[in-house]
Amino acid sequence: MLGWIAGKYPDVLRKIESCGHEVGLHSYNHILAWEQSRGSFRQDTQRGIKVIEDITGKKVSVYRAPGFSINESTLWALEILIESGITTDASIFPAARAHGGFRSFPVDGPCLIDFQGYQLKEFPINAGRLAGNRIIFSGGGYFRLWPYSAIRMFTRNSDYVMSYFHPRDFDTTQPLLKGLSSVRKFRSYYGLPSTEEKLLLWLNDFPFTDLRTASASFDWTKATVLNVH
Numbered sequence: 159m160l161g162w163i164a165g166k167y168p169d170v171l172r173k174i175e176s177c178g179h180e181v182g183l184h185s186y187n188h189i190l191a192w193e194q195s196r197g198s199f200r201q202d203t204q205r206g207i208k209v210i211e212d213i214t215g216k217k218v219s220v221y222r223a224p225g226f227s228i229n230e231s232t233l234w235a236l237e238i239l240i241e242s243g244i245t246t247d248a249s250i251f252p253a254a255r256a257h258g259g260f261r262s263f264p265v266d267g268p269c270l271i272d273f274q275g276y277q278l279k280e281f282p283i284n285a286g287r288l289a290g291n292r293i294i295f296s297g298g299g300y301f302r303l304w305p306y307s308a309i310r311m312f313t314r315n316s317d318y319v320m321s322y323f324h325p326r327d328f329d330t331t332q333p334l335l336k337g338l339s340s341v342r343k344f345r346s347y348y349g350l351p352s353t354e355e356k357l358l359l360w361l362n363d364f365p366f367t368d369l370r371t372a373s374a375s376f377d378w379t380k381a382t383v384l385n386v387h
Contacts, residue, residue, distance in 0.1 A: 161186030161206025168213045175214045180370045182220030183207055183244075190227035191235045191249075200238045207242060219245040220369060222322070226251035226283065229260040233386050240276045246373055247271070248320065250282035253292040256345075267318040268372075269382040277383070279373060284320050286312035297322035302349030306356045313364055321366070327353050 159181055164171045175181050186206035191199060207218045221244045228235045228249040239247055252263040263282060271278040285292035294300045295312045296319050304312075313319055326332055330350045338346065367375075 159210065160184050160188055161202075161209040162188070164206075164213060165209045171210065171213050175216070180220060180368065181210055181214060181216070181218065182222065182246075182248075182369075183210060183218050184222050185224050188224045190225050191223050191232045192227055192229065196234055196238065199235055200242070203238060203242050203244075207244075217243070219243065221247050221249065223249035226255065226259065230262060236271055236278060236386050237273045240273050240278050244278065246279045246281065246369065248281045248283075248322075248369070250280060251294070252282050253285050253294055255294075265382050265384065268376050268378075269384055270378060271384050271386055273386045279378065279381075280384075281320050281369065281372070283322075284316055284318050286316060296320060298324060298327060299345050299348070301356065302327060302353050306352075306359055309356065309360060310363060313360070319364075323353075323357075328357075 159171060159174070161183065171181065183203065183206045186202045186209070189198075189202065194202065203221070210218050221239055223235065226249055228247075235249075236247065250263050251259045252261065252266065253259050254261055260282075265280075265282065266285060267282070269280050269282075271280050283294060284296055286295050287293065293312065295304050295309050301309065301321075301323070326346075327350070332350075334343075334347065
């Protein structure tokens with residue numbers, strides 16, 4: 159959850175937490191990592207953690223960067239996450255995208271990121287393969303874009319799937335923002351009427367679990383370790 163949203167709507171956060179969900183941080187102000195300095199990223203992260211912890215009374219240890227904006231040029235952000243008490247991250251997007259992506263990320267599954275002996279558990283977004291290219295299919299606008307037959311095929315051919323959604327991916331009544339380019343409009347609104355139906359099919363066809371359970375069941379002693387300098 160965004161720290162700003164948590165602070166403005168604390169009852170929503172409490173309801174989510176009371177249902178048994180682990181609440182992670184999605185930054186405080188939703189500013190891309192590479193648009194910030196080290197200092198502003200640290201301040202944003204620690205402010206968001208404090209807001210959520212003050213409301214729930216529970217430690218925040220999971221993070222995802224806005225726009226999957228941690229890439230080759232912002233590896234320092236991973237260091238700051240570790241310093242801030244984050245133990246599990248899901249910010250890596252191992253393919254090209256509008257916000258940059260981390261195309262050179264070498265692992266297609268859970269791994270450990272090491273910084274001076276401190277380790278961060280990383281759950282990157284997974285990528286399918288099509289004509290030799292990495293294809294993202296398992297969340298957000300990418301899930302809205304692909305027909306379910308393709309999503310099912312990619313899932314069957316994947317050893318690991320990491321999914322994510324925004325409330326707006328299901329909201330067919332959301333207003334159409336003015337001034338958007340045709341490309342941005344397509345990315346933001348295409349496929350909305352079919353998202354829920356595809357998700358229900360997906361959940362019926364494949365077993366899924368939450369991040370906390372997945373982390374507890376994964377053998378981290380066998381994970382690839384990537385050193386951050």
